[in-house]
Amino acid sequence: MRKYKSFIPGWIRVFSVACIILQSAATVTGQSRREMTEEIVNRVGLVETYMLQVIAWELRPAWYHASGADSIYLRDLERMLTEEEVQRRIIAVFDDFFTDNDIIDLYRFVLSDVFEKVWSGDFTTSIDAGFNDIRDKIDSISTIDQPAEEQESRRFVPIPTDREDGVYALVHYDPSMEDSDMELNTEPGIIPKDIMLIEKGYSPFDDKMLAIHLTLTEEGARKFYLLTKANIGKPLAIVVEKQILSMPLVHSAIPNGRLSISGYFSEEEADGIIEALNRGINK
Numbered sequence: 294m295r296k297y298k299s300f301i302p303g304w305i306r307v308f309s310v311a312c313i314i315l316q317s318a319a320t321v322t323g324q325s326r327r328e329m330t331e332e333i334v335n336r337v338g339l340v341e342t343y344m345l346q347v348i349a350w351e352l353r354p355a356w357y358h359a360s361g362a363d364s365i366y367l368r369d370l371e372r373m374l375t376e377e378e379v380q381r382r383i384i385a386v387f388d389d390f391f392t393d394n395d396i397i398d399l400y401r402f403v404l405s406d407v408f409e410k411v412w413s414g415d416f417t418t419s420i421d422a423g424f425n426d427i428r429d430k431i432d433s434i435s436t437i438d439q440p441a442e443e444q445e446s447r448r449f450v451p452i453p454t455d456r457e458d459g460v461y462a463l464v465h466y467d468p469s470m471e472d473s474d475m476e477l478n479t480e481p482g483i484i485p486k487d488i489m490l491i492e493k494g495y496s497p498f499d500d501k502m503l504a505i506h507l508t509l510t511e512e513g514a515r516k517f518y519l520l521t522k523a524n525i526g527k528p529l530a531i532v533v534e535k536q537i538l539s540m541p542l543v544h545s546a547i548p549n550g551r552l553s554i555s556g557y558f559s560e561e562e563a564d565g566i567i568e569a570l571n572r573g574i575n576k
Contacts (some may be wrong), residue, residue: 317537330387331380336403336412338527342381348374354518354548359522432463449556452537454530458573459484460552462520463529471491472540478531482520485573493563504555505570516552522546 324332328418348371356367358491378558391399402408410416452473459481490508493502503576508516520529531554539554556567 294424298484315527326393326396327384329396330384332409333396333399333403334380334387336381336408339383340376343383343501344374344379346374349378350551356515360542371443382502394506449539451556454532454535454537456530456532456535457484457548458533458569460517462524462531463527468528474535475528475530475540477532477537483509483513483517485576486510487516488570488574491567491570493567496553499555502532502555503558503560504553505563505566506553507551507570509550509552511550512549515548517552533566538566 298364352367352371352374356364356371360368387396447574449472454477456477457494460483461477461481464476464478487509488507489510492506492508494504494506524543525545528542531539531541531552533554539556541552558566
């Protein structure tokens with residue numbers, strides 16, 4: 294029998310096989326590459342993560358520090374970075390970085406029971422519980438070895454002052470000085486009118502300690518960021534009704550416009566502080 298040589302060029306045969314493979318891969322999942330990528334991005338929470346990182350941790354701190362045209366430019370950048378825009382940029386990286394088979398593997402993983410277990414709160418809680426013995430040892434050293442009267446003496450006692458309500462930086466801070474000997478700046482960095490919202494709750498460090506949580510206005514958040522940035526490693530004094538109620542130490546610049554007044558005061562005293570702050574806001 295006579296054999297006939299195929300006249301189909303080799304590159305066409307290779308291309309055809311590749312198309313069949315890709316088509317089969319898509320058929321396995323029933324989703325297009327774009328749909329699979331979007332599902333991966335959504336399930337991992339990449340959009341939320343990068344909006345927090347780029348906007349809250351990078352863009353807004355820069356905006357608080359900027360002025361004039363730079364401030365307007367940064368504000369326009371924030372408006373441009375919608376969830377859709379952030380997702381588009383992330384998907385573009387997936388397109389450059391992952392092959393079609395990579396995407397299929399990732400897609401199958403995020404739909405699997407294993408992924409649900411890894412991403413569940415039970416998994417992280419279990420890991421956290423694995424260190425309870427370490428925490429118990431730390432707690433035993435920090436509480437049992439300290440007499441009750443010594444723990445009591447560490448509590449901040451309100452200090453009388455002639456300053457008006459607000460948050461103040463200190464003059465010539467010296468960590469060896471007693472709290473009562475520290476001198477406050479003449480003008481506050483934050484005033485009651487910089488406060489947008491006041492809420493009563495508890496300290497995140499002690500569920501028995503009452504706390505008054507303050508959310509600042511946009512301008513107040515900008516001022517507070519600059520205030521904390523200029524006073525890293527130093528305390529700020531929070532004054533209400535001629536009393537320094539708290540002197541928290543600044544560990545880093547705070548860009549989110551939130552602060553708390555915490556102390557071992559009663560419900561009535563907390564309500565009185567809130568009333569005083571509200572009077573300052575409404576002046």
